[in-house]
Structures are given as C-alpha cells and as structure tokens.
Amino acid sequence: MSEQLPSESQPTHPRGHAPENQPAHPRGHVVSWKVYLAVFLVLCALTVITVQVAGHDFGPFNLVVALGVAITKATLVVLYFMHARYSEKLTHVVIASSLAFFVILVFLLLADYLSRPWPLVAAG
Amino acid sequence: MSELAAHASAAHHPALQHQFTNLEQQREASSLGMWVFIAQEVLFFGGLFATYTVYRFLYPEAFSVGSHHLSFKIGFFNTLVLIASSLTMAMGVYSAASGKKNRVAGFILATILLGSVFLGVKYFEYGEKIRPCFGDGTHTGCLVPGHRFDASALHLEGDSAGHVQIFFSLYFGMTGLHALHMIIGIPILLLIAWWSWQGRYSPEYHTPVELVGLYWHFVDIVWIFLFPLLYLIGSH
Numbered sequence: 001m002s003e004q005l006p007s008e009s010q011p012t013h014p015r016g017h018a019p020e021n022q023p024a025h026p027r028g029h030v031v032s033w034k035v036y037l038a039v040f041l042v043l044c045a046l047t048v049i050t051v052q053v054a055g056h057d058f059g060p061f062n063l064v065v066a067l068g069v070a071i072t073k074a075t076l077v078v079l080y081f082m083h084a085r086y087s088e089k090l091t092h093v094v095i096a097s098s099l100a101f102f103v104i105l106v107f108l109l110l111a112d113y114l115s116r117p118w119p120l121v122a123a124g
Numbered sequence: 125m126s127e128l129a130a131h132a133s134a135a136h137h138p139a140l141q142h143q144f145t146n147l148e149q150q151r152e153a154s155s156l157g158m159w160v161f162i163a164q165e166v167l168f169f170g171g172l173f174a175t176y177t178v179y180r181f182l183y184p185e186a187f188s189v190g191s192h193h194l195s196f197k198i199g200f201f202n203t204l205v206l207i208a209s210s211l212t213m214a215m216g217v218y219s220a221a222s223g224k225k226n227r228v229a230g231f232i233l234a235t236i237l238l239g240s241v242f243l244g245v246k247y248f249e250y251g252e253k254i255r256p257c258f259g260d261g262t263h264t265g266c267l268v269p270g271h272r273f274d275a276s277a278l279h280l281e282g283d284s285a286g287h288v289q290i291f292f293s294l295y296f297g298m299t300g301l302h303a304l305h306m307i308i309g310i311p312i313l314l315l316i317a318w319w320s321w322q323g324r325y326s327p328e329y330h331t332p333v334e335l336v337g338l339y340w341h342f343v344d345i346v347w348i349f350l351f352p353l354l355y356l357i358g359s360h
Contacts, residue, residue, distance in 0.1 A: 030221045030327075040211040047203050047351075051196065054356035066352035074345045081214045081341045083334075088152060091159050098163030102170040106177055113178050 031080070039080045046073050139329040151331050158335045162342050169346055172298050176353060179294065183287040189278055190291030191357035193267070198249055199355035202242050203347065209238035210344040216320075217337040220330035225323060228333060232317035235340065239306050239313075246303055250296075269293045295354055302350060305343045312336055 050069040054062060079085040084095060137147055144150035180187045216231030256274070257266035266274045269292050275285030316336050319325070325333055 030218065033215060033218055036211055036214045036218065039214075040207060043207045043210075044204060047200065047207065050352055050356065051200050054196070054352070062356075066356055070349050070352050073348045077210060077341050077345050077348070081210055081344075082338055087155070090152075090156055094156070094159040094163050098166040102166055102173075105167065105170050106174045109174050109178060110181070114181065118182055 031083070031086070035080060039076050043073050043076060137329060139324075139331075147329055151329075151334075154331045154335060155338075158338050162338060165342060169298075169301065172294065172301065173349070173353075176294050176298070179287075179290050180357075183284075183290065186280070186284050186287035187291050188357050189280060189284070190288045190295070191355060193278055194295070194355050195249070196355040198245060199351050202245050203351045205238050205242045205245070206344050206347050209235045209242070210341050212238060213337050213340045217330070217333050220320065220325045220333040221327055223327045225320070225325070228320040228325060228330075229317045232313050232320065232333075236310055236313050236317070239310055239340075243303060243306060246299065253292075267292050268296070298350055298354070302343065302346050305346070309336070309340055309343060313340070 046069050050066055053065045053069075056062075058065070078095065084091060140147055140150060144153065212231045212234040216228050216235065219225070219227040219231055252265075253267035257263055257268050257272045263272040263274055265277045266272045267277070269289040273285075273289050273292070275281060275288065278285075278288055280288055313336055316332050320330075320333060
C-alpha cells in the first residue's frame with residue numbers, strides 16, 4: 001500500500017552522505033497515486049451497492065447496510081485520502097475523541113427520548 | 125536543488141516561522157490544529173445528525189414518505205461527483221508532496237469544478253422545492269416547511285403532514301449547512317490553487333494544500349452520511 005515511486009523516495013545521496021545532512025523533511029507519507037485511484041473505485045462501488053440495496057425491502061436490515069456502507073466509505077476517506085493511517089498518534093487521539101463525544105451525544109439523547117412516552121401530552 | 129542549498133534551506137526555509145524548530149514540527153502543529161477543527165465540526169454536524177436520529181425514530185413513516193419524494197438518482201449522481209472531487213483533491217496533495225509542482229493547481233481547479241457541479245445540481249434540486257412557494261396563491265408542490273408547505277403533494281394529511289415537515293426541515297438544514305461548507309471551501313481552494321501556481325509549495329513545505337485537502341475530505345464524509353440517510357430511507 002505504501003509503495004513509493006522512484007521519483008518520490010527520500011533523496012538518496014549518491015556519495016553516501018549520512019542522513020543527518022538531509023533537510024528537515026516533513027514526515028508526510030507519500031502514497032502512490034494508484035492507492036488513491038483504488039480507494040476512489042471502491043468508494044464508487046460502495047455507492048452503487050448502497051443504492052442497489054435500498055431498491056429492495058429488507059426491513060431493518062436496510063438501515064444496517066446503509067450505515068455500514070457509509071461508515072466503511074468514511075473510514076476509507078479518513079485512512080487514505082486524509083492520511084490518518086500515516087499520521088501521528090496525537091491525530092489518532094483527536095479523531096477517536098471526536099467520535100467518542102459524538103457517540104455520547106447520540107446515546108444520551110436517545111436514552112432520554114426513547115425512555116419517555118411519545119407524543120408528550122400536556123397536562124390539562 | 126544541490127545538497128548545500130538543501131541544507132541551507134533547512135535552516136532558513138522561507139516558510140518556517142520563528143517559533144518552530146523545523147518544518148516538520150510546524151507541519152505537525154498545523155495539522156493538529158486542522159484535526160481539532162474537524163473534531164469540532166463532527167460535533168457541529170453531530171447535533172443535526174442526533175436530531176435526525178431522534179425524529180426518525182419517532183416518525184419513521186413520515187421520514188420514509190419525505191425521502192421517497194427526493195430524487196435518489198440526483199443524490200447518487202452528486203455522491204459520485206463529490207467522491208471524484210475528493211480524488212482530485214487527494215491527487216493535488218499527492219502532486220505537491222511528490223514535487224510535481226505544475227500539476228497541483230490543475231488538480232485543485234478540477235476539485236473546484238466538481239464542487240461547482242455538485243452545487244449547481246443542488247441549486248436545481250432546491251429550486252424545484254422552493255419555487256412553488258412563491259407566486260400564485262396555491263403553492264402547489266411547495267416543500268419548504270412552514271404555512272405554505274403543501275402536504276397534499278405528498279398525499280399526507282393530519283399529524284403526518286406536520287411530521288414530514290420535520291423531515292424537510294432537516295433536509296434543508298443538513299444539506300444547506302453542508303453546501304455552505306462547500307461554498308466556503310471553494311474560495312479557499314482558489315486561493316491555494318493561485319499560490320501553488322506561483323510556486324509557493326514544494327515537497328518540503330505544502331501544508332496549506334494538505335490542510336485544505338483535509339477540510340474538503342471532511343465535507344465529502346458528511347455527504348457520504350447524508351446521502352443514504354436522506355435519499356435512501358426504506359425501499360425505492
């Protein structure tokens with residue numbers, strides 16, 4: 001997955017200089033463009049799948065597939081297009097915490113709404 | 125670049141701000157800032173997604189009827205357009221990182237073009253729902269929530285006629301906030317394209333290209349969830 005084309009590899013010094021002579025190089029991982037193209041094709045395929053599945057009635061399974069496909073697509077975008085797979089641990093912490101807080105938001109909201117009678121009837 | 129020049133630029137790269145030790149540290153700090161901003165955006169949109177979840181649980185039939193009234197073909201087309209714009213954006217960052225300078229602006233312009241196609245489609249999609257709300261007194265087919273909302277267009281009456289307005293409120297609110305993010309993103313992309321055209325970016329320093337890429341991909345992810353949740357409820 002992380003193959004590098006020859007022109008993108010770290011500068012190799014023909015006379016064998018030690019690496020500390022190299023300029024401070026951003027750690028940004030250069031991934032082959034083929035990876036991006038592959039991710040794009042998978043995203044298109046998943047979009048077709050989610051539309052096809054929505055064309056049939058599988059009951060609650062429809063929602064499971066719709067969300068499953070969307071989460072898979074989002075994960076691919078985060079990992080490859082957004083380079084999360086190659087980024088620092090601190091970035092992973094930020095991503096994980098944003099997801100954790102979103103889950104808390106939805107979970108507590110639903111715990112409240114779904115445990116009450118609905119519609120709420122005003123007294124009198 | 126000769127080794128000597130490379131070494132000198134490491135010490136005094138024009139893009140290196142004085143508070144950072146080196147370009148890598150500067151890049152990590154900028155990238156972290158962008159990710160924290162995106163984390164905040166997740167919760168910004170998260171409030172709307174949470175609202176959606178609650179009302180879909182409460183009024184599943186109204187949401188299904190409302191969703192059937194949206195054209196999933198248009199949504200499908202726009203999803204592919206936006207995914208393609210993410211690909212060109214990723215290729216722009218890739219070109220900057222691998223030193224293919226003259227391609228960066230081209231890929232960013234392609235991203236802008238695809239983003240504009242998305243917004244153009246959205247314009248017509250909104251138009252057919254909003255236009256009937258104005259003009260002659262009947263408002264037939266008006267799908268903007270409010271007193272002009274035409275529930276008979278959806279063959280609904282009674283409580284469901286009100287509930288489906290919640291669906292359309294969320295439709296306009298969520299896709300509108302998403303479109304606003306794209307409208308903000310496009311001028312930023314234009315600026316970065318202009319700067320990359322001027323030759324500001326190199327494999328050593330192209331953080332702005334990377335960061336605007338993160339923003340654009342995030343906006344893509346929001347749509348990846350909006351498409352099935354708004355356009356594909358129930359069976360078609």
